[in-house]
Amino acid sequence: MAKEITDRSENYSQWYNDIVRKAGLAEHSAVRGCMVIKPTGFAIWEKIQSQLDSMFKETGHINAYFPLFIPKSFLSKEAEHVEGFAKECAVVTHHRLMNNPDGPGVVVDPSAKLEEELIVRPTSETIIWNTYKDWIKSYRDLPILINQWANVVRWEMRTRPFLRTAEFLWQEGHTAHATKAEAIEEAQQMHEVYARFAEDYMAMPVIKGAKSANERFAGALETYTIEALMQDGKALQAGTSHFLGQNFAKAFEVKYLDNNNKEQFVWATSWGVSTRLIGALVMTHSDDDGLVLPPKLAPLQVVIVPIPKPNGVILEHAEKIVAELKAKGISVKIDRDKKNRPGFKFAEYEMKGVPVRIGLGMRDIENNQVEIARRDTKEKTNVPMDGCADYVAKLLDEIQDNLFQRAKAYRDDHITEVDSYDAFKEALEQKGGFIKAHWDGTTETELKIKDETKATLRCIPEDDGGEGKCIVTGNPSKQKVIFAKAY
RNA sequence: AGGGGUGUAGCGCAGUCCGGUUAGCGCACUUGGUUUGGGACCAAGGGGUCGUAGGUUCGAAUCCUAUCACCCCUACCA
Numbered sequence: 001m002a003k004e005i006t007d008r009s010e011n012y013s014q015w016y017n018d019i020v021r022k023a024g025l026a027e028h029s030a031v032r033g034c035m036v037i038k039p040t041g042f043a044i045w046e047k048i049q050s051q052l053d054s055m056f057k058e059t060g061h062i063n064a065y066f067p068l069f070i071p072k073s074f075l076s077k078e079a080e081h082v083e084g085f086a087k088e089c090a091v092v093t094h095h096r097l098m099n100n101p102d103g104p105g106v107v108v109d110p111s112a113k114l115e116e117e118l119i120v121r122p123t124s125e126t127i128i129w130n131t132y133k134d135w136i137k138s139y140r141d142l143p144i145l146i147n148q149w150a151n152v153v154r155w156e157m158r159t160r161p162f163l164r165t166a167e168f169l170w171q172e173g174h175t176a177h178a179t180k181a182e183a184i185e186e187a188q189q190m191h192e193v194y195a196r197f198a199e200d201y202m203a204m205p206v207i208k209g210a211k212s213a214n215e216r217f218a219g220a221l222e223t224y225t226i227e228a229l230m231q232d233g234k235a236l237q238a239g240t241s242h243f244l245g246q247n248f249a250k251a252f253e254v255k256y257l258d259n260n261n262k263e264q265f266v267w268a269t270s271w272g273v274s275t276r277l278i279g280a281l282v283m284t285h286s287d288d289d290g291l292v293l294p295p296k297l298a299p300l301q302v303v304i305v306p307i308p309k310p311n312g313v314i315l316e317h318a319e320k321i322v323a324e325l326k327a328k329g330i331s332v333k334i335d336r337d338k339k340n341r342p343g344f345k346f347a348e349y350e351m352k353g354v355p356v357r358i359g360l361g362m363r364d365i366e367n368n369q370v371e372i373a374r375r376d377t378k379e380k381t382n383v384p385m386d387g388c389a390d391y392v393a394k395l396l397d398e399i400q401d402n403l404f405q406r407a408k409a410y411r412d413d414h415i416t417e418v419d420s421y422d423a424f425k426e427a428l429e430q431k432g433g434f435i436k437a438h439w440d441g442t443t444e445t446e447l448k449i450k451d452e453t454k455a456t457l458r459c460i461p462e463d464d465g466g467e468g469k470c471i472v473t474g475n476p477s478k479q480k481v482i483f484a485k486a487y
Numbered sequence: 488a489g490g491g492g493u494g495u496a497g498c499g500c501a502g503u504c505c506g507g508u509u510a511g512c513g514c515a516c517u518u519g520g521u522u523u524g525g526g527a528c529c530a531a532g533g534g535g536u537c538g539u540a541g542g543u544u545c546g547a548a549u550c551c552u553a554u555c556a557c558c559c560c561u562a563c564c565a
Contacts, residue, residue: 004498004526013559021498032556088564123565156564157488164564237565276565308523343525361524371524454561487565 004351007288012232013160019282020161023291023352033159033166037275040352041162043299044278045169049149051201051296052171052273055193061145061173066127068151069118074126078251081125084218088155090120090166120153125219125244125270128174129252136176136266139258143186144176162279163236163487170274176266178256180245183267184222187243190271191224194239202277203294203404204228204284205411206238207434207482209459214443217270221245227458227482229411230283233432235458235484238280241271284407285376291353292375294403295396302332302392303354307342307361310334314360317385321358321370324389330396350375355399356392376402417480421471424483428455434484438477440470448472455483 004022006014020026025041037045053063069092075082096112099105121127132144153167162168173190177183191208198206206226216223220242228238249255249265258264285292295301302325306314318334325332335345342359349357359371359380370388373380376399383391414433418424427435435455439445446457449472460481470477 011559017558028557030556084564152565154564158563168565170565240565272565274565341523341525341527343523343527345526347526359524363524 005288005290008231015288016279016283017161019286019291025278025282025291026161028161031166033156035161035165037169040299041278044281044293044297045275047297047299048201048273048277049171052193052197053147053149055197056147056171056173059145059189059193061147061175063148064146065148065150066124066131068121070121070124070127072117072119074130075119077126078219078247080247081219081251089122090153090155092118092120121150122152122154123270123272124148124150124152124172125174125248126252129248129254129268132174132176132266133252133254136254136256139178139256139264142176142178142256142266143182145173145186146175147171147173160279162275162282164276168275170272172270172272175269176249176254177269178258178264178267180267183245183269184243187222187224187241187269187271190269191226191239191241194241194271194273195226197273198226198228198238199404201294201296202281202284203296203400203407204238204280205404205408207459207461209461209482211240211459212443212446212457212481214446215457217242219244219247220270221247225459227434227484228280228284229414229433229484230280230487231410232283233414233485235434235486236276236280236283237458237486238277239271239273242269244268244270285403286353289347289378290351292403293353293355295355295400298353298355299331300333300354301330301396302356302358303349304332304334304358304360305342305345305349306335307359307364309338310336313362313365317365318360321360321385321388325392328389328393330389330393346373350378356395358388358392374399376406415482417465418471419468424449424455424471425453428453428483428485432485434458434482436465436480436482437471438468438479439481440473440475440477442473442475445470445472449483455485458482458484458486 005018008015023040024038026035026037029036093114094108094112095114096109097106098109100107135141135144149171151167151169156164156166159165175186177186195206195208198204206228208226211223211225217240222243224241225237226239228236230236246265246267248268254266255263256266281293281297282291285294304318304321306318315334322332322334346357353375355375357373359373364370368385369382370385371380371382372388372391372395374395414431415436416427416431416433417436418427424435424437439457450456465480468477468480469475
C-alpha cells in the first residue's frame with residue numbers, strides 16, 4: 001500500500017499540491033509562477049469552457065478576441081482601474097534580441113526600445129473600450145455582448161497551481177448598453193449564470209451576493225460574486241460580474257446618439273471566471289485518496305478494468321458495454337494494460353478521480369454481472385451485465401447529485417450566525433467557514449475586522465435576515481453579511 | 488513583500504557539518520521469468536554536467552560569493 005497523497009488533516013496545502021500533481025492536472029514549469037496545464041487538467045478546462053460557452057451563447061453573447069498587449073497609456077485613463085492593477089503588470093519594453101557581443105547567447109537589443117511600453121493584459125477593459133469607441137455611434141449599435149477566452153498575466157508574488165498563477169486562462173465578457181438598468185440587469189444575469197454553472201455542473205454550492213465597496217473590482221460601481229467554501233474552511237471567490245457604470249465610457253469617450261439625437265455615455269459590464277475554478281473543484285470534492293470529480297466535468301466518466309488482465313473473452317464483453325455507454329453519451333475507456341495488477345489500477349483511477357469504475361473478470365462473466373465502484377463513496381456493487389449501462393447512467397447522475405448534497409451539507413454546517421464580536425472571533429477560530437453577522441456598512445469597520453481577525457467581507461448576500469446592530473460598533477445594520485478567511 | 492525551509496536520476500531521499508577513487512538507496516522505467524478479484528515477486532539492465540554562474544583548492548555535491556526556482560507560515564490578489 002503505497003500512499004502517495006498527504007492527508008488533508010496532516011497538511012492541507014500539501015494535500016492540494018499532491019492531488020494537482022498526482023492526478024496529472026498540472027506541474028510547475030521553468031517559468032516562475034507559471035504552470036504547465038497537463039492534458040487531464042486541460043480536459044477539465046475544456047469541459048468548463050464548452051459548458052460556459054454554450055450558456056453565454058444562450059444569453060445572446062458572441063466571442064471575439066482582443067490583443068494580448070495594451071499600450072501603457074490606456075491603463076492610465078481610468079484612475080481607479082490602474083490603481084487596482086498597475087503594481088502587478090508585466091511590461092514589454094523592447095522588440096528585438098541580438099547576439100551577445102561580449103559572449104555566447106543573446107541579449108536585448110538596446111536600439112530596439114519601444115517608444116511606448118506595452119503591458120501584458122491583466123484584464124482587457126481598456127483595450128476593449130478603446131475599440132468599442134469606434135464601434136458605437138448610435139443606440140442602434142447597442143447592446144454589444146462580447147466574450148473572449150484568453151490568457152492574462154498578473155505578476156503575483158506567491159503562486160499556487162490554479163488558485164493563483166502569474167499567467168492564467170479565463171473568459172472575460174465585456175458588454176455595452178444604452179441604459180443603466182439594462183447594464184445592471186446584464187451583470188446580474190451573468191452572476192446568475194455563474195451560480196448555476198457552479199452548482200449544476202461543478203456540484204459546488206455558492207453564496208451569491210454583492211461585494212462591499214472595499215472588495216469591489218477596481219473601476220466597478222457594483223461587483224457581484226459567487227463565494228464557495230473549501231474543505232479547510234476558507235472561502236474562495238469563484239466568479240465575479242461587474243456593473244461598471246459609465247467609468248470606462250467616460251475614460252474612453254464612448255458615446256452614442258439616442259433616439260432624441262442626444263449624446264449619451266454608454267453603460268458597461270464585465271464578468272469572468274478563470275482556471276481557478278479547477279482549484280475550487282479539487283478543494284470542494286476531493287479526499288485523501290485523490291481527486292474526486294463531478295461526472296459532468298470529468299474528462300473520463302467510466303473506466304473498465306479487466307480482472308485480472310485483459311483477455312479475448314473479457315474484452316469482448318467490455319467492448320459491448322463500451323458501445324452501450326457511448327450510445328448514451330458517456331465517456332468510457334477500457335484499461336488494456338497488461339502489466340499492472342487490478343489493485344494498482346483501482347488506486348490509480350481513484351487518485352485521478354474517474355467517477356465510475358467497472359471491474360470485469362471471468363468470475364463476473366460466468367455470473368453474468370459486473371462490479372461497479374463509485375468514486376464518491378467508494379461503494380462497490382455487483383449488477384447484472386444486461387442493462388448495466390442504464391445503471392451507470394443513473395449512477396453518474398446520482399454521483400453528481402451526491403457530490404453537490406455533500407458539499408452543501410458541509411457548507412451549510414459551516415455557516416455560523418453570530419450576534420457579537422466575541423462570538424464572531426470564536427466561530428472563526430473554532431470552526432472557520434462563513435460567518436454571518438450584522439455590519440454597519442462602513443469600510444472602516446470592515447478593515448478593523450480584517451485587521452484583527454484576518455477575515456474579509458466576502459459578500460452581502462441577497463437573502464438578508466433583516467435589520468440589526470453591527471457586531472463591532474453597535475451602529476444600525478441593514479442586514480447580515482458574510483465574512484470568512486479567504487483564498 | 489516579511490519569516491522559515493529545500494534544490495543530488497521521472498518521483499522521494501542519503502551523502503554536505505569535517506573537501507579525497509568510478510556519487511549511492513527506495514519507487515518508477517527496460518528485458519526475461521513467476522504471479523494475478525485492492526497498490527505482486529525474483530533476476531539482469533538503462534538513466535546524473537549534484538539548480539545555475541563565478542571563486543578558493545593539487546582536488547568541490549561538500550567550503551565562499553552571487554543568482555534562479557520551489558515549498559511552508561504571514562501579508563496581497565481571481
